[in-house]
Amino acid sequence: MDRQKRNLWSGVMMTAVRGRIAAVAGVVALIATVLTGTAAGTAAAAPHAAKPRGQWSCSGAPVPSGYVITAYDRTGCKGAGSWYQEPVQDGIWTCSGSPIVPGYVITDYDRTGCNGIGQWRHKLAKDRTWTCAGSPIPPGYVTTGFNRSYCQGIGAWYHELVRDGIWTCPGSPVPPGYRSTTYRANGCDGQGAWYTERI
8 A cells, every 4th residue: 555655656746747847848938939039830930031121211311332222202201202222133123313333234224113213224244235325334345236226215235345356336445455446437336336456
């Protein structure tokens, strides 16, 4: 009888201890959830949650280096207008008046974009690319062709990396180490062209 009572008492004590351990573990998990702001099931997903890329600012606010303007709200900032600024990336559409980040060119235009003020497509500069008139010409590039109808009628210039013996359009830069020599009146789609050779 004493042995039975002891075994029973031992079993009750073990159950109580296990219950307390489970309760303590539950409290620890609850505290961890409160402190980290995540539940155990969502902790793995938290680092992959979408983060805002940029922020709205009032008209006239400076645009940080490496950022472009991608949206316009006429009613923002109590009617003064607001702009959405975000980091530049290859292929991003930007509002008219947005800065052009060095190393990027403008490759397309949409007159109705950006709430009616127009928008431009920014792409990383690369060899043999059509760019809209007014696009920067990155160092080491020249213009070798012209098309009046591209970029919704604004016109576009063909950019290529400079090389010995290339024909370039009027107004094209002449990179260091090269010179323009011979002129051809019918080159560059009727604009005229210059023969560029290495010095």
